[in-house]
Amino acid sequence: xxxxxxxxxxxxxxxxxxxxxAIAQDPGKEVLKISLPKPMFVGTPKNIRTANLEMITGKPxxxxxxxxxxxxxxxxxxxxxxxxxxxxxxxxxxxxxxxxGEDGYYVELGPMLQWVQIDLGKSQELLAIVAxxxxxxARVYRDVVVQVSDDKDFIGAVTTIFNNxxxxxxxxxxxxxxxxxxxxxxxxxxxxxxxxxxxxxxxGGNTSNDMNHYxxxxxxxxxxx
Amino acid sequence: xxxxAFRGLFIxxxxxxxxxxxxxxxxxxxxxxxxxxxxxxxxxxxxxEYRFDPNDHHGPSLYYLTLPAARAAGERTLAGxxxxxxxxxxxxxxxxxxxxxxxxxxxxxxxxVLAAAALTAVSPAMTYYSRFYxxxxxxxxxxxxxxxxxxxxxRTRSGWWALAAGVxxxxxxxxxxxxxxxxxxxxxxxxxxxxxxxLGKRRDGVVRDGDAWVWREARARPPRAFHVALFLIAGAxxxxxxxxxxxxxxxxxxxxxxxxxxxxxxAGNPGFHAHPWYYYFQILAYxxxxxxxxxxxxxxxxxxxxxxxxxxxxxxxxxxxxGKDGSPRFVRFVLFFTIVIAxxxxxxxxxxxxxxxxxxxxxxxxxxxxVGLLLRISRFRLVKxxxxxxxxxxxxxxAVQSYRANFVDHSDPANPYVYAQTSPDFLKLVAAxxxxxxxxxxxxxxxxxxxxxxxxxxxLPWYLRSFGRVGYWTSAxxxxxxxxxxxxxxxxxxxxxxxxxLGDGYTSNxxxxxxxxxxxxxxxxxxSDRSIGAGPRR
Numbered sequence: 220x221x222x223x224x225x226x227x228x229x230x231x232x233x234x235x236x237x238x239x240x241a242i243a244q245d246p247g248k249e250v251l252k253i254s255l256p257k258p259m260f261v262g263t264p265k266n267i268r269t270a271n272l273e274m275i276t277g278k279p280x281x282x283x284x285x286x287x288x289x290x291x292x293x294x295x296x297x298x299x300x301x302x303x304x305x306x307x308x309x310x311x312x313x314x315x316x317x318x319x320g321e322d323g324y325y326v327e328l329g330p331m332l333q334w335v336q337i338d339l340g341k342s343q344e345l346l347a348i349v350a351x352x353x354x355x356x357a358r359v360y361r362d363v364v365v366q367v368s369d370d371k372d373f374i375g376a377v378t379t380i381f382n383n384x385x386x387x388x389x390x391x392x393x394x395x396x397x398x399x400x401x402x403x404x405x406x407x408x409x410x411x412x413x414x415x416x417x418x419x420x421x422x423g424g425n426t427s428n429d430m431n432h433y434x435x436x437x438x439x440x441x442x443x444x
Numbered sequence: 445x446x447x448x449a450f451r452g453l454f455i456x457x458x459x460x461x462x463x464x465x466x467x468x469x470x471x472x473x474x475x476x477x478x479x480x481x482x483x484x485x486x487x488x489x490x491x492x493e494y495r496f497d498p499n500d501h502h503g504p505s506l507y508y509l510t511l512p513a514a515r516a517a518g519e520r521t522l523a524g525x526x527x528x529x530x531x532x533x534x535x536x537x538x539x540x541x542x543x544x545x546x547x548x549x550x551x552x553x554x555x556x557v558l559a560a561a562a563l564t565a566v567s568p569a570m571t572y573y574s575r576f577y578x579x580x581x582x583x584x585x586x587x588x589x590x591x592x593x594x595x596x597x598x599r600t601r602s603g604w605w606a607l608a609a610g611v612x613x614x615x616x617x618x619x620x621x622x623x624x625x626x627x628x629x630x631x632x633x634x635x636x637x638x639x640x641x642x643l644g645k646r647r648d649g650v651v652r653d654g655d656a657w658v659w660r661e662a663r664a665r666p667p668r669a670f671h672v673a674l675f676l677i678a679g680a681x682x683x684x685x686x687x688x689x690x691x692x693x694x695x696x697x698x699x700x701x702x703x704x705x706x707x708x709x710x711a712g713n714p715g716f717h718a719h720p721w722y723y724y725f726q727i728l729a730y731x732x733x734x735x736x737x738x739x740x741x742x743x744x745x746x747x748x749x750x751x752x753x754x755x756x757x758x759x760x761x762x763x764x765x766x767g768k769d770g771s772p773r774f775v776r777f778v779l780f781f782t783i784v785i786a787x788x789x790x791x792x793x794x795x796x797x798x799x800x801x802x803x804x805x806x807x808x809x810x811x812x813x814x815v816g817l818l819l820r821i822s823r824f825r826l827v828k829x830x831x832x833x834x835x836x837x838x839x840x841x842x843a844v845q846s847y848r849a850n851f852v853d854h855s856d857p858a859n860p861y862v863y864a865q866t867s868p869d870f871l872k873l874v875a876a877x878x879x880x881x882x883x884x885x886x887x888x889x890x891x892x893x894x895x896x897x898x899x900x901x902x903x904l905p906w907y908l909r910s911f912g913r914v915g916y917w918t919s920a921x922x923x924x925x926x927x928x929x930x931x932x933x934x935x936x937x938x939x940x941x942x943x944x945x946l947g948d949g950y951t952s953n954x955x956x957x958x959x960x961x962x963x964x965x966x967x968x969x970x971x972s973d974r975s976i977g978a979g980p981r982r
Contacts, residue, residue: 356959357936398952
């Protein structure tokens with residue numbers, strides 16, 4: 220029995236070793252060479268487009284349904300930021316209600332991971348957060364993470380609303396959400412009615428430069444009674 | 445000025461020119477046009493194949509002149525090439541331009557030659573495009589060589605200079621088909637210079653101004669027929685050799701003529717390269733955001749110092765005394781050439797900033813003459829020293845701007861010399877693909893599909909040159925099934941269809957290709973997870 224097992228094992232091993240060689244040596248066959256299309260040559264591309272960004276993502280955002288009585292909670296509310304001395308503008312621009320894409324309407328925070336945080340004054344049911352980072356130019360902000368909490372230091376009981384930092388560059392945990400191109404529509408994040416007083420938005424540079432920008436952030440919800 | 449002082453200062457200028465041109469040549473991401481040229485050169489390097497393309501490429505000289513550089517670097521394949529080797533070619537021609545100024549001796553005073561060399565060494569425009577793997581700086585070099593050889597011929601009547609002038613003219617044509625405009629400009633300038641001479645001479649044929657022998661002699665003894673023939677034959681043979689790929693592609697010569705027609709057509713239909721007539725002067729005089737509506741306030745860029753000196757040098761061309769070894773007639777010729785070419789280039793709606801170079805070269809010579817004029821204001825040594833001291837900040841300002849343009853803001857759209865430049869962010873995409881390949885069992889043979897129009901494809905083919913299986917399609921429809929690729933790179937216009945086709949099995953991230961142009965990198969999720977295990981992608 221033992222001899223038979225050894226014989227079978229040797230036969231299987233031999234076949235396993237010889238089979239690929241047999242395939243490789245088959246004189247009637249060869250590796251299929253597939254030619255892939257080459258790049259097309261073209262002259263110097265366009266330098267810069269106009270300040271009026273066209274909608275390159277195609278369709279405008281559809282209607283977003285919220286309960287009757289939903290209101291803008293963030294207008295004029297105090298804003299804090301990780302960069303105490305913004306390069307351009309002031310952090311108050313984030314909630315001043317002005318959403319123009321021109322210079323003078325956005326705040327520029329330094330490079331690497333930065334955040335802005337809005338204090339809504341009290342914990343309230345949040346139904347929509349809309350952020351405009353910068354919409355005069357087609358660009359994508361990296362590692363966008365939106366969190367809400369009742370803790371102003373975001374240490375305890377933090378709810379993550381959106382996270383597209385898929386490789387955890389920001390160190391807040393890897394996210395599965397997709398990156399998106401900035402447009403004048405802004406990006407709507409759905410907090411799904413979670414209650415919180417503080418809203419914090421992170422970003423880690425963008426596709427045009429390493430800086431972080433905010434034109435406006437709006438937080439909608441049902442005002443606490 | 446003593447010979448020793450001249451030599452010392454000239455060597456300083458050459459060293460400065462080299463410093464600005466050859467250091468850190470890989471610091472700026474490859475431009476769309478550079479990548480085009482590099483891949484085209486790859487065919488010549490690897491297989492000895494080159495066919496002149498009259499539609500999207502300029503002349504062959506750049507590719508053939510890159511061959512020695514690549515061979516010297518020990519490179520035999522496109523994959524083995526790097527940015528430094530390629531850009532070293534225009535960089536050396538840009539620095540070599542300084543030596544051609546020496547051939548202008550007799551036409552320009554020593555002070556003028558030195559000033560022009562120093563201005564060329566530190567000029568932001570000259571340095572920036574000397575570090576650019578495109579034809580422009582070679583064109584300027586051969587233009588200067590033609591003028592220099594022509595000038596030497598006028599002085600010596602040597603057949604060798606006629607031959608050198610012919611080869612230079614042939615190389616100009618073999619560099620860029622639009623050199624025909626420069627030939628016309630040179631002819632017009634010569635005609636204007638002779639006309640002015642004839643207006644200024646007395647009936648007996650003696651020219652009123654000093655140093656008249658050059659043009660008087662030229663009129664008295666026109667170029668010998670043999671020398672004219674030598675010039676024409678040398679030019680024609682040079683052009684034929686290059687355009688026919690050294691007789692491998694006879695069609696190339698006819699194609700070069702077609703390229704002229706294509707260029708004129710492009711000049712009349714500039715599309716998105718249409719710019720106002722004052723575009724070039726705006727770049728040189730004053731720029732804060734390079735006319736870019738989406739760039740916030742940036743530093744001021746200005747070569748007004750050079751323009752001011754050029755105006756002074758132009759005025760001096762009408763004077764009687766250009767120094768002990770200078771000729772106002774030669775400077776007048778340069779002035780007329782500069783004015784004619786600046787006018788023609790400004791009139792043509794099609795403009796890209798590197799096209800400023802042919803008449804910018806004239807401005808540099810005139811600016812050098814302006815320095816010469818200022819130094820001749822007084823005979824007193826102390827006054828000359830004070831004038832020089834007053835000029836030093838202007839040279840320093842240019843040098844500082846050159847440093848900024850080439851090493852700090854090399855890709856910033858607010859830099860006026862930057863045009864459709866690849867964003868540094870794009871290199872993050874390249875790094876991500878490299879990392880994914882390293883994590884993949886197929887390594888660099890993993891299948892990559894690029895779905896983007898041609899103007900959003902480059903410089904990917906350069907950066908993916910070492911990958912074995914890369915395919916390029918212009919639309920998602922043309923690409924067919926794309927879910928078999930480990931990596932898909934799609935332009936924004938193809939994003940929706942690509943996302944739908946790939947589903948949740950792929951991660952996606954955006955990267956900036958150029959200002960306002962983003963492309964998306966899709967990676968099969970298992971590979972993405974594996975590469976993340978090796979650390980963050982950015």
